[in-house]
Amino acid sequence: MNETRNETCLFPTFLEPMDFSDFVIVVEGTELHVHKSNLAMVSPVLAQMLHSDFSEARTHQMIMPTKTLKQVTSFLQLIYPMPPPIFVDFGMRCYKPRPQCVTLAFLEDAHALLSIAQEYQVDCLSARIEQALVEYDAVSLDMLLLAQEFALKKLKEKCLADLPNSFNFTDHIVNRKHPRYNELDLNDLVHLLENHIKCNLKHTPHKPPHCGGDMHLAYKHAS
Numbered sequence: 759m760n761e762t763r764n765e766t767c768l769f770p771t772f773l774e775p776m777d778f779s780d781f782v783i784v785v786e787g788t789e790l791h792v793h794k795s796n797l798a799m800v801s802p803v804l805a806q807m808l809h810s811d812f813s814e815a816r817t818h819q820m821i822m823p824t825k826t827l828k829q830v831t832s833f834l835q836l837i838y839p840m841p842p843p844i845f846v847d848f849g850m851r852c853y854k855p856r857p858q859c860v861t862l863a864f865l866e867d868a869h870a871l872l873s874i875a876q877e878y879q880v881d882c883l884s885a886r887i888e889q890a891l892v893e894y895d896a897v898s899l900d901m902l903l904l905a906q907e908f909a910l911k912k913l914k915e916k917c918l919a920d921l922p923n924s925f926n927f928t929d930h931i932v933n934r935k936h937p938r939y940n941e942l943d944l945n946d947l948v949h950l951l952e953n954h955i956k957c958n959l960k961h962t963p964h965k966p967p968h969c970g971g972d973m974h975l976a977y978k979h980a981s
Contacts, residue, residue: 769835769838769841769858770838773788773789773790775791776791779791780818781797781808781818782818782819783820783834784819784821785821785826785827786827790830790834794808800837800883801879801880803879829871833871833874833883835860836871836886837882841860841886842860843858845859845861846861846868846890846894847861848862848865848894848896862887865898868887868891869904872887876908884910888905888912889912891904891913892912892913897920899938900938903941906941906943914946918949919953922951931950
């Protein structure tokens with residue numbers, strides 16, 4: 759049976775068997791019909807599982823109890839041939855449905871997909887997600903922590919360069935009011951504070967930057 763597609767989704771939902779589909783992923787009680795060859799092609803972890811004596815290889819079925827249907831469907835759409843673009847719109851600022859894209863509406867969406875990609879060693883997907891985040895027009899401390907957690911070098915470089923210019927940098931970093939401040943890598947913190955000072959010097963070339971007592975304490979804390 760061929761999977762039907764409606765006007766709001768231009769990519770497979772995997773809810774019905776497709777031509778030559780030979781494997782089922784069960785998530786939140788829903789069966790997703792996929793192809794072993796596609797899974798094995800992008801993931802060495804799945805390839806080993808499917809070519810071994812694991813129960814998944816014998817039963818042609820895999821259960822993902824800790825994932826959501828949305829996460830796994832997006833993951834599958836992005837690893838299949840001719841994958842949709844990744845559209846980053848944290849907070850849904852555009853308020854426009856984009857059925858032709860996999861939309862990351864919240865940083866948690868990016869985190870969930872990166873977690874699956876890392877778990878199954880789908881490096882090409884991690885790289886695509888990172889590039890989409892790099893091209894996004896805003897940065898945050900949470901985004902830097904995401905780059906830190908998943909070793910996303912390009913995203914980390916962007917965050918370290920752009921965060922010192924963000925409007926809430928003083929409140930979140932200098933005054934240490936961000937709830938995840940203590941998760942920040944010490945070297946990254948020093949880098950951020952140094953860039954913040956350079957930024958102030960650039961905009962006030964004839965006088966010292968206005969660091970204030972809080973800035974001094976933050977730099978002392980980082981050192």
